Amino acid sequence: MNESICRFMPAKAEEFSAKAVRFVYETQCRTLTQPFLHPIYVFHLVTRGTAVLRLEESEYTLKRGDVFFAFPAYPYYLDADEDFAYIYVSFMGGGVSAWMMQCNILPATPCYSGYGFLCPMFENAIRRITPSNANMLAEGVLYYALSYFDRGGETADAEAQKGTGGLFDALMDYVDRHYRESDLSLARLSGVFSYTEKYLSSLFKKHLTVGFVSYLNTRRIQYANRLLRMGKQSMAEIATACGYSDYAYFSRVFKRITGNTPTEALRYMQKVAEDGATADPH
Numbered sequence: 001m002n003e004s005i006c007r008f009m010p011a012k013a014e015e016f017s018a019k020a021v022r023f024v025y026e027t028q029c030r031t032l033t034q035p036f037l038h039p040i041y042v043f044h045l046v047t048r049g050t051a052v053l054r055l056e057e058s059e060y061t062l063k064r065g066d067v068f069f070a071f072p073a074y075p076y077y078l079d080a081d082e083d084f085a086y087i088y089v090s091f092m093g094g095g096v097s098a099w100m101m102q103c104n105i106l107p108a109t110p111c112y113s114g115y116g117f118l119c120p121m122f123e124n125a126i127r128r129i130t131p132s133n134a135n136m137l138a139e140g141v142l143y144y145a146l147s148y149f150d151r152g153g154e155t156a157d158a159e160a161q162k163g164t165g166g167l168f169d170a171l172m173d174y175v176d177r178h179y180r181e182s183d184l185s186l187a188r189l190s191g192v193f194s195y196t197e198k199y200l201s202s203l204f205k206k207h208l209t210v211g212f213v214s215y216l217n218t219r220r221i222q223y224a225n226r227l228l229r230m231g232k233q234s235m236a237e238i239a240t241a242c243g244y245s246d247y248a249y250f251s252r253v254f255k256r257i258t259g260n261t262p263t264e265a266l267r268y269m270q271k272v273a274e275d276g277a278t279a280d281p282h
Contacts, residue, residue: 016095018146020138025126027085035075040092041100042070043142047119049084052226053077053111059223061176062086065116065169067145069100071107087122089142103149111177114169118145167193168203179219182243186212220244221257228266235262 021040026032029051046066053060053068054077062068062084070076078084100106121144125137174192178184186197189212193200204212220242227238236247244250254262 016099017093018091018096018139018142019093020089020091020135020142022088022090023126023129023134023138023141024089025085025087025123029078029080029084029086030082034077036070036078037073037075038070038090039072040090041072041096042088042090043145044068044070044086044088045115045118045122045145046084046086047123049081051078051080051084054079055107055110058108058177058180060111061219062111063113065119066111066113066173067115067118068111069105071110074107087126089138091142105149109177111173112149113173113176115145115148118148167195168207171200171203175216175219179216180223180241180243182240182245184216184243216243217253218257221254224250224254224262225258225265228262229269231266231269235266238262 025047044067046062046064046068048064051062053062055074060068062078118141122141125141129137171189171193174189175184186200189195189200190197201212204210204215208215210218224238224242227233227241233241235251239245239247239250242250244253251261254260254265258265260268
């Protein structure tokens with residue numbers, strides 16, 4: 001790149017001053033007391049493994065490169081695998097709350113995908129930290145990361161659409177946030193992302209080797225299994241919670257994917273809970 005770049009700094013319409021309070025590389029999430037509850041904002045960047053982020057009325061699957069925000073006085077849980085790790089920066093300051101609202105970073109929209117490019121910088125910064133450079137490093141990576149959210153969650157999707165890989169990341173993020181809604185479809189995705197249904201369908205097959213409907217059903221049945229293990233809802237309620245308005249159809253999809261009906265799966269889970277059996281449910 002031989003071209004010089006010069007940008008003049010615009011006058012600030014409103015003061016934004018974020019102060020980093022903690023900068024932590026967390027690798028032992030499973031041992032921590034939950035729910036997590038913070039008095040200030042927290043920026044989390046997943047660096048490895050997978051987990052399910054559970055909020056009061058929603059849940060999200062997390063993987064490397066995903067970002068999730070925590071908000072003051074909003075509790076959350078992380079159901080993590082053994083390899084799950086993330087780096088977080090907790091922060092506060094003047095104008096932060098207004099800026100978060102302006103960017104549409106809200107408790108209802110806490111998760112964003114496609115930020116794996118931030119991982120090397122965060123990992124390098126956390127390894128270099130010393131008492132003398134801690135504030136500089138923590139606030140430096142925080143400001144840099146937040147700059148990608150400056151125009152909100154809608155812009156994160158729009159930026160991602162510049163390449164097919166980024167568009168697919170945005171598609172996956174949207175599906176993972178809305179898969180439990182009964183009206184989620186290729187038609188809806190087409191309206192949100194301004195691409196034809198045929199093109200979006202081809203992206204799923206290219207990246208996952210399965211179509212959109214297959215992926216959506218798999219996500220929903222994974223969630224159904226979680227609800228069955230919790231044992232707090234009827235079969236009909238579980239079907240509805242997973243995005244199926246027709247229980248018979250839900251049952252057929254469940255059996256096609258897992259090999260068992262929801263009732264058979266529940267009986268097996270109950271048996272395992274009672275006596276620790278690991279035999280095949282058949």
